Amino acid sequence: MATGIKDKVAILGMGCARFGERWEVSAQDLMIEAFVDCIKDAGIEKKEIGAAWLGVYFDEVNVGKSAIPLAETLKLPFIPATRVENKCATATEAFRGACYAVASGAYDICLALGVEKLKDTGYGGLPAGVADGQLEVLVGPNRTAPGGFAQLATPYEAKYGVPMEKLKKAMAHVSWKSHQNGSKNPRAHLRSTPTIEQILNAPMIAYPLGLFDCCGVSDGAAAAIITTPEIAKSLKKNQDIIYVKALQVACSSGEEAMYTDWDGASVLSTTRAAVKAYEEAGIKNPREEISMMEVHDCFSITELVTMEDLQMSSRGGAVEDILNGFYDLDGTVPCQSDGGLKCFGHPIGASGIRMLYEVYNQLLGRWPKDRQVKDPKFGLTHNLGGIPNRNVVSIAILGK
Amino acid sequence: MVGIRSYGTYIPRYRLIRKKIFNAMGWLNPATVALSRGEKAIAGSDEDSLTMAVSAGINCMEEIKEGDLEGVYFGSTTMPFKERQNAGLIAAALGMNENVRSADFSGSLRSGTSALISAFEAVASGGVNNMLACVSDCRLGKMGSPQEMNFGDAAAAFLVGDQDVIAEYKGAFSITEDFGDHIRGMNSKFDRQWEDRWIRDLGYEKLIPKAVEGLLKKYQMQINDFSKVIYSCHYIPERKKLNAKLGMDPGKVQDIMLDKVGDMGSAQSLMMLAAALEEAKAGDKIMVVSFGSGCDALYFEVTDKINQLKKKKGVSWHLANGIELDKYAKYLAWRYIIPIDKGLRSEEDLTTRWSSMARSNKAIMGFFGSRCVKCGTPQFPPQRICVNPSCGAIDEMEPYRFSDKEAKIASFTGDNLAASMNPPQIYGNILFKGGGKVMMDFTDCDVASLSVGMPVSFSFRIKYFDERRDITRYFWKAVPVMEEK
Known part of the structure; x- marks a missing residue:
């Protein structure tokens, strides 16, 4: 009988590159930046790594296929290295691979590294191309990521009778809060602090999403070294150990895209994955027990809906919670304490591990006072890859 | 009795005010001021002669199920493909079976009437019971040209059969003459024309009367026997002259819609026929004359079945439901007349994979999607395993449109x-x-x-x-x- 991942693996070290428009560095440079940071934190030597996972989404404008770029760049000595890709859940999938490998007993120490070099396309937004197969090219809408996620807003407005003006205000608060948090973070991509008015009056990208409703398109990398609780305790004597409490992934079944029983004002995969993650971590009441979150705020409306899908806010209740500051840094459950995808940035293949990096450091109480969450117990990360009606969601929960 | 069972029309939504063209291009060719009256209908950025033909086809499909159609003929001088049958694409879009006849008629502005005559003759021969004839054109003139002012986009479709005929096809008289008024070579995007005066005097003024008189003689008729006479000719003063020459009562001559739609090319005379049928009464005799490398003259008699034909979005509906195109430059961009910068994002290559396209044709x-026979759930794209989470049946699907x-x-x-x-x-x-x-x-x-x-x-x-x-x-x-x- 499967018992889940809870407390079976520990994080030995983590590292993160500075995210941003890193015109001066390559994907390989970013990998090294995150890895050096990570292995220093872990306090081990490279030869102790038994296996590695690389997360990369856009191989075409990035490092190419396979995990060879990881092994060659870091000069990993002929160890098993595997590339994984699962849209925006890519990095968390790399992390999951490393965790499961350690939990299985096959390896003592494993590396997960996610990297993405997005700013080599010459245009704004994510790279265009064939991401969803040939038939989708022929019949799917001529869409982009903001247009895909904008599809959450109009059904939300219709289902809950929230006037668009009010919904836009809640969305603006989501972005305002992340800018406030990101401005304090030296590794974040966007560090400006726009006002609510500036956010509301920004140019329209995809109705009703304006410029500030969209996350940064960034270059970046993040890494984690996983080990057994025993090894962690032996290497980190008298220190807090951070354990993995839950790791869940849910993929769309086609119901949302093709079957009518879905209203479009929520994301089914998040809803389903959250239920399993809380069960795996032994969390009964997430709104009470989760101390902080790093969620997939690719767009402000995504974060808003995610609050409900994660059972943090009641259905239809996220607008009020957000406007009341429930998710602000000084609120009850801080969300995106590092700036989130919105301001820390969103190099797709790195984002999941970047979120874990933030939760890990928050749980260890390592941040300066002005951005340290007070006494966190459980931290949750959430990735949502694809579009609201066809996606993959990953959820991880870390705790001491 | 062979004839028209139903008709459909399509005029695209956008109308370009001709003054906007003149304001932009009159500096080049001031004489076009004389043509800059009214507006012209233009295909949208996602339309061409083929899509317009399909829309017109759908517009006349209430009278028949797609599976019962036995063929489709397409007349146009602006088909999207030289090789790859355009009528075949129309058949697929209309959901017709594979065992149907299809052919493209092109090369002259008579291609529409020629397709229609061939459809009548196919049914009359007993080879098929019905046939859909579609006609559509979307011609281009260079910036500043008289053609740019005149040309408008439109499509018509006629369901031809031998039952429930609303207008009986009595016959036709054709002239073939290599009269090169407008010429487009194999590689030409834009129309070229010879001098208007020559086209007018030796083209319309000679050939139209020849065709009309030929038809009258062939069927022993007088011009006044016809309650409606339809003929192509976009020269307004010349129409007055022709009416007088043939002894036609101007009140019985169908309007050419030049100020509202434009010179519709192959679709011209048949759009006028559709407009005439909208107002026709049982017993009306209608003559239709097309012009292009000669003439086709057709003779119809309206039957009392016209009273039972369901009201549809006809020419008058389309004329009333257009919207003004705000910018002339959009027209130029949509027709690929001038290059536009859609950004580097647009340059990512989305290559066309034919075999993949054919598999999902x-x-x-x-x-067409699929519907689960077990639980009744329709789903698109077609699935093999039912998407209904409480069903999940495997390979129990039927096609569903x-x-x-x-x-x-x-x-x-x-x-x-x-x-x-x-x-x-x-x-x-x-x-x-x-x-x-x-x-x-x-x-x-x-x-x-x-x-x-x-x-x-x-x-x-x-x-x-x-x-x-x-x-x-x-x-x-x-x-x-x-x-x-």
């Missing part, structure tokens, strides 16, 4: 980031009455007028033009149903 061209179903908007956006010929790119999720949900492009609408729950219909449109390979790709788009005028 029914889904793409006919908007979505294009003719009632549907409404479930979500939408107007996307300014997507590379588009007509930004913002509008799309969203569509919920179908009877089941099924599809995320797809919208067309002929603006974001401000949309709301969740708004009804939509479906239109066959250009999905993407693969410029590098000169291949137009098609699919269906949702058209929000606006308030009608």
